[in-house]
Amino acid sequence: MKNIYRNIIQGKAKQLFCLGLAVTLTVSSCSDFTELQPLSALSETTAFSTSANVELAMNGMYWAAAIGTYAGGGGRGYPFGAASIQQGDMRGEDMVNLQAFYQITYEGTYTATSANNVNHWSTLYFLINEANIVIDGVQQASGNGVITSEQALVYEAEAKFLRALAHHELLIHFCRPYADNNGGNMGVPYRTTPVTGGTAVEEGLAQGRGTVAEAYARVLEDLNFAEQNLPATGGESISRARKGAAIALKTRVYLHMQDYANVISEATKLGATGSAPFTSPIGGYALTATPDGPFTNYSSNTESVFSIANSAASNGGVNGALASQYGASDFGFRDLVAISPNFYNIGFWHEDDLRRNMTYRQSAGISALYTTKYYESDRSDWAPIIRYAEVILNASEAYARQGNNGQALVLLNSVRDRAVPAAASYGTTAPPDLLQVIFNERRIEFLAEGRRWPDIHRLALDPQYSTGGIPAKVLASQISANGGQAVYDGSTILTPAWVAIPYSDDRFVWPISSDEVNSNPTLREQQNPGY
Numbered sequence: 183m184k185n186i187y188r189n190i191i192q193g194k195a196k197q198l199f200c201l202g203l204a205v206t207l208t209v210s211s212c213s214d215f216t217e218l219q220p221l222s223a224l225s226e227t228t229a230f231s232t233s234a235n236v237e238l239a240m241n242g243m244y245w246a247a248a249i250g251t252y253a254g255g256g257g258r259g260y261p262f263g264a265a266s267i268q269q270g271d272m273r274g275e276d277m278v279n280l281q282a283f284y285q286i287t288y289e290g291t292y293t294a295t296s297a298n299n300v301n302h303w304s305t306l307y308f309l310i311n312e313a314n315i316v317i318d319g320v321q322q323a324s325g326n327g328v329i330t331s332e333q334a335l336v337y338e339a340e341a342k343f344l345r346a347l348a349h350h351e352l353l354i355h356f357c358r359p360y361a362d363n364n365g366g367n368m369g370v371p372y373r374t375t376p377v378t379g380g381t382a383v384e385e386g387l388a389q390g391r392g393t394v395a396e397a398y399a400r401v402l403e404d405l406n407f408a409e410q411n412l413p414a415t416g417g418e419s420i421s422r423a424r425k426g427a428a429i430a431l432k433t434r435v436y437l438h439m440q441d442y443a444n445v446i447s448e449a450t451k452l453g454a455t456g457s458a459p460f461t462s463p464i465g466g467y468a469l470t471a472t473p474d475g476p477f478t479n480y481s482s483n484t485e486s487v488f489s490i491a492n493s494a495a496s497n498g499g500v501n502g503a504l505a506s507q508y509g510a511s512d513f514g515f516r517d518l519v520a521i522s523p524n525f526y527n528i529g530f531w532h533e534d535d536l537r538r539n540m541t542y543r544q545s546a547g548i549s550a551l552y553t554t555k556y557y558e559s560d561r562s563d564w565a566p567i568i569r570y571a572e573v574i575l576n577a578s579e580a581y582a583r584q585g586n587n588g589q590a591l592v593l594l595n596s597v598r599d600r601a602v603p604a605a606a607s608y609g610t611t612a613p614p615d616l617l618q619v620i621f622n623e624r625r626i627e628f629l630a631e632g633r634r635w636p637d638i639h640r641l642a643l644d645p646q647y648s649t650g651g652i653p654a655k656v657l658a659s660q661i662s663a664n665g666g667q668a669v670y671d672g673s674t675i676l677t678p679a680w681v682a683i684p685y686s687d688d689r690f691v692w693p694i695s696s697d698e699v700n701s702n703p704t705l706r707e708q709q710n711p712g713y
Contacts, residue, residue, distance in 0.1 A: 191518050200501045206636060215315070230319035239316055243447070244334045244421070247344055248490045248565070250305035258306035259502035261348060262490045263565050266517060269302060269355075275653040275678070276525040276625055277634075278661070280550060282505075289680055290689045294696040302355065302521050303695040306348045307373065307678045313341040313348070314376040328695050339411035345374075345421035346404035349397060350435060354639045354681055355692050356710065357394050360439045365395025369706055372400040391708045396524040398439055405432050414464050420481060421491035421564070425591050426661035428450060430487045430568045438640045442580035449577035452570070455589070458596040460574060464608025465502040467570040473537050473627070477555045488567045494560035503561030508630055510544040510552045514559065520550035521629065522656050523669045524676055530622040533672060536601045537626055549666025550658075553630040566631055571597050575627065587612040590620070598623055621647060632712055642685050651685040654678035688712025 231238040250260025259265035271277040272287040279288035286292050292299050317338050324334035340474050352370040368391045377386055380426050408428035415424065436444040449455065461468045465532035468484040470476060476485045492503070509515025521541060525531075531538070543554045544605040556563040591612045599607050613619045623635060641647050657679045661669055665675060693713035699706040 204593070222378060224410075230288060230323040230328065231244045231376030233323075236320060236323055236333075236337065237328055239319060242372055243309070243316050243341060244345065245289065245307045245543060246305075247348075247494060250301065250308075257502055258301065259504075259565070261351060262299050262567060263492065264502050264504040264507055266302070266351065267504065267565055267630075269298060271519065271630060272653065273525070274638055275548045275649075275655045276522055276629060278520050278550070278656050278687045279518070280520055281516075281518050288655065290683050292689075292692060294693040294699065294709070296557035299355075299692045300697055302692075304697060306352055309348050309372045310345055311377055313345040313377065314374060316341040317345075318376045336413065336640070337343060339408040339428075340423045342404040343408040343412070343428055346408070346435075347431060348364040349404075350401050350438075350472075352392060353397055353401075354438070354636050356694060357397075357691060358640050359639050359702040360394055360398060361640070362394075365393055367394050367395035367440075368392075368710075369394040371705070372397050374400075378493060386388065387702055388704055390704050393420070394692040397546040401435055402432065403434065404420075415466070418491070419465065420483075420486045420489050423488060424465060425606065427466065427568065428490040430570075433573050434568065434636075435580065437576050438636070440503040440640075442583045445449050445576055445580035446584070449573050449580070452573050454574050454577040454593060457489045458592055460570075460593070460596055462570065462573075464585050467573075469570060469596060469600060470572070471600065474540055474555075476566060476569055477540070477557075477563075480566070484547040485570045486566060487570055487573070488566075492562050494558075494562045494566050497699060504556035504565060505558050505561045508553050510542055512542070512544050513557070517544070517550070517552075519630075520552050520661075521670075523664075523674060524656055524672050524678070525625070525629070526551055527672055527674050530619075531626055532602050532606050534603050535626065537629070543670070544665050547646070550661055551667065551670045555630050566657075571627055572633070574623055575620060579617065582616050582620060589614055589615050594620055594623060597627060601626075617647060642690070650682065651687060651690055652683035656678040 187549065190500075229235050230240075237336060247262045249257035249263060250304055257263070259268075268284060269287055271278055272284040279285055284298070286296050294300075320329065320334040320337040320341075321328045324331045329337075349370060360366040368469075371389045371391055373386070373389070375385065387570070394559075398582055405428045408423060409425055409432070412423060412425040412428055414426065429448050432448045433445050433452075446455075452462055452464060452467060453460050454462075459468065465485055465487070466484065470483055470485045476483050480486065480489060481491070505513075506515050507518045509517075511517045526541075540554050542554050542575075544550065544552060556608050574593050574597055578590045578597075581593065582590035588610075591608060591610070594616075595608055608619075621637070621641075625634065630636070638649050641649070642651065655678050656676050660676050660679055664674070669676065688711050692706055693710050694708075699709050
């Protein structure tokens, strides 16, 4: 089977690029791009021949980030739609898999041919190639006088933001964390050349994985360019990359690198310093008054820094939309992913926390507790990628790591206090183990947003806060056997039936796709151990 890179080279992805321009010449709004019919005749050359077509090419790139494919078929929400969020949750223990859809991911029984892993790899590299085509195309368009050099820089910055985001997603699934060997382990090929034919074939196939540290350096290089050249606001400021999104993503990347001084430096640019309430001078980001704000108005709120736009016409339908996967069948959804009773009953989640109200107890079907973060009956919920709450908690952890517990606590409280009763606030007295409290808060705040695995991954070697690998997990059969909904009683903790996978196990990282290694001799020799 041809690998994804060779498919791009030999024309398959070139054709998909044309289909990815899922817009018409009369519409350029990113929030609408997924509702429109694809153009069938734009090559990557034609796409940059007019200013209107350049905007279509941009929309095609965002389409590639949102929709993806599954086993060569229709959209499934790869690489940054519903599927990536579910993969991040299913690799952790706070959400529970109820059916066969994500069982392989949940139980860690994947191989190099497992469909979810294969498609995650291939669609991420497809997006990366689309970004590279855009970068090359807008540079040519500027040189030809089609768009101004200023416009070209903004477009290039958007593409580099997505390129960085995609490579970092690859790093947290297919590589050991930065903390292991100081980034000296195998990374992922950092693709920066558009592949549409010609000599790029052999150049691409010859490129090896490099190291994790090298890939992180390239991620930061792309994000620094994006920060310097993106506008602070304008257009669809949540669904299109803007300056604040590049900075926010850098706080995440530096946290994975354990570079806490730079986490603080970047978060400070977004106002996450000093006294609460926090408001970013770039982009005007601020926490919404209540924790459900980013989800009840997902396309227009102060807290969402960057989200992937979605629509009723474009999403993965019953197989890929967030509401469909996370929602209960009471509302016409699929009962696939629920909240683990062990997390709902965990001691640090206050019983009067408003985030407990963002759940639903099903009246029929599989008896479990579901999130209501995604609730649109037409499955049009946008996929949250990074929120201001994450920037604040990233900064909180970084300050605590550097011994500034006072500032860390102020930041932590700003997120927590909007959800808990006044009596439950930490006030000005830091808990004895402030870092543990911050990690607990992250688990509550980002429940069902795919952020659990990245935290497990980056903390894998932490001497105090590591899970030791992939945590043990509750199975759906245990929920049923213990009374279904009755087990969500605020106190019951089930002994997980699915055993933990230690960090030393090869299964901690995913194998490179068989599609890739079967036809790429370079990466065949650099497959992850054990596969």
